[in-house]
Structures are given as C-alpha cells and as structure tokens.
Amino acid sequence: MLLKEIVMKKMWLTALGLFAVLSGYAQAQDEVAIKKIFDTELTQGKVYSLLEYLTTSIGPRLSGSPGAAAGVEWGRHAMEMEGLDSVWLQPVMVPHWVRGQKEIARIINSKKMGTVDVNVCALGGSIGTGPSGVVGNVIEVTSFDDLKRLGTKNITGKLVFFNRPMDPTFIHTFHAYGAAVDQRVQGASQAAKYGATGVIVRSMSLGNEDYPHTGSVVYDTTVTKIPAVAISTKHADLLSKLLKEDKGVQFYIETHSEILDDVPSFNVVGEIKGSEYADEIILVGGHLDSWDLAQGAQDDGAGCVQSLEVLRLLNTIGYKPKRTIRAVLFMNEENGLRGALEYARLAGLKKEKHIAAIESDDGGFTPRGFSMEATPDIRTKVKSWANLLEPYGLTEFNGEGGGADVGPLKPQGATIFEFLPDSQRYFRYHHTKEDTFDKVDKRELELGAASMTALVYLIDRYGLK
C-alpha cells in the first residue's frame, strides 16, 4: 500500500468514525428530546383541560353560529396565554346554515306497524321541507347505478332511500367512510335528477345505533334542491325490512333547516418565530368548527387543542425552533372549507413557504402514525425517523393523504401530513350528539399531541429535503 493510500484510508476512516459518533450523538440527542416531549406531555400536559373548556363551556361550533364565534375568541385567547410570538385572526366569509326546530320523521302506512316515529336529522346544507313536510312512497337503492337502472318512471314523486352500509371489513374505518359517503354528499342531487322529492340517507356508521349522523350535502347547481335527511342505522334497517314486506310503506319528513347569507368568521393563527429559517413554516392545525349536534370533541376539538399543545410543549421543554412553527385553527372544514382556502390564498399572496403542514382531524385516539402526500425522497426521509417514533406506538408511515384543511397548501409545495390515530371508535361519534368530551381519553389525547410535537421537532431539526 502506498503511503498516500494509507493516509487517505486513515482520513476516510477518521471521517467515518466522526460521522458515526456524530450520527450516534444526533440519534441520542433526538431520543432524549422526544422522550422529554412525551414525558412532559404525560405529566404536565394541558391538552385535556383545553379540550374540556372548548367542548363543555363553549360546545357546538357550526360555522356562522354563536358557538363558532365563541370558539374563535377562545382560540385567540388560548394562544395569547401561551406567549407565542404572534397571534392573529384571518377574516373569512363562511356559509350560514341553520337546522331550525327539531326534525320529525315517520314511517307511515306500514301494514305491519302502522306509524313509527324514526330518528333522523337534516343533513348539513340541506334545504328544509318547511312545516308541511314531504310525504311519499319510498324507493330503496344502494348506489347511483341503481338510480340509473330504475330511471325517472320509478323515482319521480318518491323519496329515495340510500341504504348502502359502510363496509365493516375495511380495517381503517375512514376507508369504509370514503366508500359510502357519496350517498350523503351527492345523493340528493343524483336522486333529484330522476324526480325524487327528497332523500333519506343511511347514517355513515359501522354501528347499530339509535341516533343519526349528520354531515354535509352538496347540491349540484343544475338540478332542483330537494330535502335530505340522515336516518339512524337501526331505523334504516327497520325501514328496509318494512319495505321488503310491503311496497306501500310511505315516509314523512319535516325539517326546518335554512340556508342563510354568508357571515364573517375567522381562522385563528399563532406562531413561534424560527431562529434560523424564519421564512420556512411548519404548520400544525385542526378545524375549529364542528357540527351543531354535539360538542365536536373528537371532530375536531381534539385536533385544535393538540395543535395548540404542540407550540406550548415546545415552549415548555425550552426548544427554540430553527423554523417557524405555526398553529392554525381552521374555520369551516365541515361545510365549505372556506377557512382553509382563504388561508392558502393568503399564503400564496404573501409568498409564504410552508415546508410541512400537519393536520389532526381523525380524532384524539391512540397514535398509530402519520399519512402524507410526499415525494418518495421525503417519505423515505420521514420513514428514516421511524426508529425514534416506534417506541411511542407510531408505526404507520405508508398511508397516502394529508388533512382536508392543509390540502390547499400542497400546490404551493408543502408536504402535507395527517396525524393517524387508531380509527376503530371514530365513527361511533362522528357528526352525532355522541361526540362529547367524555368520549375522549386523556392519555390518548396527550399521546397524540406529543406525537405531533415529535414530528414537528424532527422536521424542524432536519428539514424535509
């Protein structure tokens, strides 16, 4: 071996050793930091008490409602109390739909049972029937293809009953939701094309329940708007059974919902300024609005308080981020996405550079991982952190998709993420009166907040490129 080669080899080995030491050191430092994040949250976390206030003192927060306005004020105040570098409101006009007095629905003319009161609720955004209600024969379908096959002659003047259940064999329950929700969102306009006078949609649920699940309906502007209600899964099964025995069964619905003029509202934004790359933003967020039937605890009070907690937790452990860490409580995810669209529009105008945007909108359950919309290189980089996150139960990094509110930032180059908690119980509560504070477990919620903080820490420290 020549002397030069020996020297080179020695240098190379030294460099390699140095790298190993440094990389080992960085790994150990990250382990310590992430353990501190989790330990701090599990011993001094405030996320659960924040949620208690938001859900039990403020309550439902439908866009345009007094509750939503109270939620905005709460969010601003909560951020100011944490001593962030800046806190501000972003004005945005939002839809204003009101449910009005409680819905009435009955199965009538059943040879077997006569008249049966059933549990329904108007779908969000639906027009009301008014006090005279809508009554008619019912035709049960499970798909838009069924409508096509039946055609105008079989549908005109009837109420269409969409009764395709969510498929329980999907392990991730959001996939079952995705495969069934077309009935709720587009069912009314699809049925109206064939002359239906109203639609009754099986609640989006995997359970056998007494209560209905609301959620948005989107009307096609080219067809007549018809009233749309969700029916509890128990009553959907009953209606279907009665229809099989007796085609003469009729249905009465009376809803008093109204679509009013848009009203002003706000996104709530707060941030810790980055010390080195202040122009690079890592966003964490949830949506502040909820449906009107419940407290919006899992959907999405949990995501809001977890996002606040990320910033509080970084402050608490004394971590000074290199990049700007921003929490956003988006308004109007449920029925318009107006807050998210306005946020992205302004970000574009201001040429803000969001390198990552992480939403928590799948509930405050035990963490399983993160899904993302990322280039293969970025996904590989995120997955290289898996060994740091696995001790905390975070093992799923292969899923596609970011949250709805962070979606509009993707075209601006942001890698978008969604926090993935365990999905098994989510659809017991989703969009129902059952979505209340007592359904959230303190430790599960805390672990989610710490998981998001850990990801933010790693992105801040190493970037995504």
Add this chain to the structure above:
Amino acid sequence: MLLKEIVMKKMWLTALGLFAVLSGYAQAQDEVAIKKIFDTELTQGKVYSLLEYLTTSIGPRLSGSPGAAAGVEWGRHAMEMEGLDSVWLQPVMVPHWVRGQKEIARIINSKKMGTVDVNVCALGGSIGTGPSGVVGNVIEVTSFDDLKRLGTKNITGKLVFFNRPMDPTFIHTFHAYGAAVDQRVQGASQAAKYGATGVIVRSMSLGNEDYPHTGSVVYDTTVTKIPAVAISTKHADLLSKLLKEDKGVQFYIETHSEILDDVPSFNVVGEIKGSEYADEIILVGGHLDSWDLAQGAQDDGAGCVQSLEVLRLLNTIGYKPKRTIRAVLFMNEENGLRGALEYARLAGLKKEKHIAAIESDDGGFTPRGFSMEATPDIRTKVKSWANLLEPYGLTEFNGEGGGADVGPLKPQGATIFEFLPDSQRYFRYHHTKEDTFDKVDKRELELGAASMTALVYLIDRYGLK
C-alpha cells in the same frame, strides 16, 4: 462451463424458481386465509354478543362465588353450542374470599376539614377489621425503603399509607402497573413487620378518579395479617395534602371481608382435534374469574370470549387444523392462579405437548401485536409472519412475556404468548366497578379475536420449530 456445472446450475435455478413459486403461493394463500378470518369476524362475529351475555346476564365472577359457578356453566354451554370435538371441566379447589358489607373509611381529626368520608375497598384476600374498625394516625410512604428508614418506632400502631402513583411516562401502561403494584401485593405484610395496624394503598390507576381499584394482597405467612384497603386516587391526593398540613390527621377503616375455606370450581376446556398432529396442542385462553366489583368485561371477559371465538371462527371459515386447537377458560387468575397451576399439572401428568399457549388478558382493545417468551429462533419465525399481520395493525412482536395463566406451561416446553391490545384505557377500568360491558368496543373486540385466530392459523400451518 462444464456440462455438469450447467446441469447443476439449471437444476438449482429450477429448484429456486419452484421454491419462489411455492413460497409466493403459500404467501398468497395465507393472505387470503387471514383476510377471510378478519372479514368473517367483522361481518358475522359473535364475540361481542357472547361478552354481553357473560357480563350483563352473569356479571361478577369472583372465585368461589355463585357468579363464578354460573360462568363455568356458561362457558361449557357456549363451547358445546359450537360443536367442538370435546368439551370438559377440570375440577380445581379455589380460595373463597368474600368482601362482606360495604367498606367504610373516613379521614378524621382534620383541623381543616373535620371528618371526610372517603372511597375505599378492601383488597382481595385481605382480612376484615370487623365492626369495630381500625383507627389510627397515618404515615405516608412511597416505598418499602421508606418503611425501613422510618422503622418500628415511627410505624407501630399506625396505618401505613402507600402513595406512590403509577408512572404516567411509561407508554405501555402495564409497565407502570408493574412498577407500582408491589405496594398493593406486599404492602400489608411489609408494613406489619414494623407494627402497622393496617394499610391504605393508593389505587393502581393513572387517572384522577372517585372510585377505588381492588386487586390481590398476598400475606407473608411469617408476619401478622393486617387489614388492607385501596383508596381512590382523588382521595389519596386529598389524604396526602391533609397529612402535609397536619400530622395529627387520623383515619378510620371498617371492612367486613373474610377468608373462608377453599371451595371446588373448574377450568372450562374445549378443543378441535388436529387432523395430522393431534398430539400437538395450540392453546388459547383467558380467565373466567373476575373481581367482585364489576362485570369483568375487559378483565377478562374479553379474553374468554375471544378464545372461544378463535375456535368458532376456524369452524366458520371451514379451516381444518392440523394440530389440536384448544380453548381454556382458566379459573382463579385474580387471587391464586389455582386453575392455571392445575391445568399445567394435569398436562404434565398426561404428557400433553403444548407447542404454543396464547393468553388474552390485557383487555379487548385495538390489537397492536403479541408479546412472547420464545427462543430467538421461534421469535424470528413469528416475526417472519409480520408482513401478513401488519395490514391488521399488528406491528409489535418484540415484547417479552406471556399471560399469567399460560406461564406454568412454559417449563413443559410451550412457547407462551400474550395478545397485546392497545393499553391506554385499561387502567381506567381494571379491578373497579367501571369494568362493564359498555366499556368494550365491538370492533376492537372483534379485531382482537381475529388477530388471535390469525396467529393460531399461522402456528398451526407452519409450527414453531
């Protein structure tokens, strides 16, 4: 290349190709079978309705109680209804401890608060104070080392208050339990050595609760038995606070528990005979007994019905196991382990060959994986199945440990496993009046049953060697 070499290489490549095809085929076949297991359970599972009956119609099942006897009859009947090849009862004598009339406990002599009623329960196996109760000054400790340091002069004639909380920074909550439960199990005898007249133990919980958690106390035969109660975590915090302000605070406990003579009971056993290696047994089990305060839904009704469901599910999908698959509902896990010891003793006498024994006793929550006590080779083999199990959320295979009831089979060569569900909510319910049917989620329970079935399927198909 010589002709011989060419031929050899060709043969080798053919073999390799054949292996790849076969191995690909086996993999695909396993994927299909495991999907069928999960699909069947999630659409036609009976595990939830089995649990409903066991918990709401039968209820608490403390060893020696009428409920335990009813549980045995239920278990036998449930197995017989499934058309197993054999169902039988294994007689075993079990301890018979009774709580008697409800416990009374008061903080007295508090300068600040006077007398305060507090929530306690006698620990299982504890002697009672009888109607005259025990009253005394209280000395708070957090460890047995504290007792040693304080010594007889500071402890004699007093009630010792063990108040070391479960550590919330453990991510797996059973580790926090393991690090705190010495106070409950051995605290009474440890304190009695220094002349204590009774012990008050902080409930084994991570929450801030009104209700106490029972659980077993084990007396050291060489020291005097003294009464032992668990106090709710809220009242433990109150007592600790009052003691800090005022050393004169006293405590009164009155318990009516009694240790009666052992009584006869049974393990319930059922099996499907193996078609090829009938002498090789794969055991699945849970424990049929519960504490007396609740329905024993998560602990361990869930494990019992999941074990039954494994056999039912294999029958339902038409799988004919090569090995014998046996379900065991063990009696007396909570306060004696007599059922498990008798089962293992008989297995030894009969020279039965248990290749694997899987217990479910960590609740019916969302599956995370399996822990095991296995040789490195066997663990490697089990982990080679991870790709088949990950789609169902089963990602944890590194943990050490099998269930308490299957532990006695290990010296006979069984690889012992414990089903690992998510642990975050378990200690809200454990050994309390809150451990009721409504705390169990249907899908979570079903996924657990299917996970156990999938592991049994893989062990049956490929063995563990």
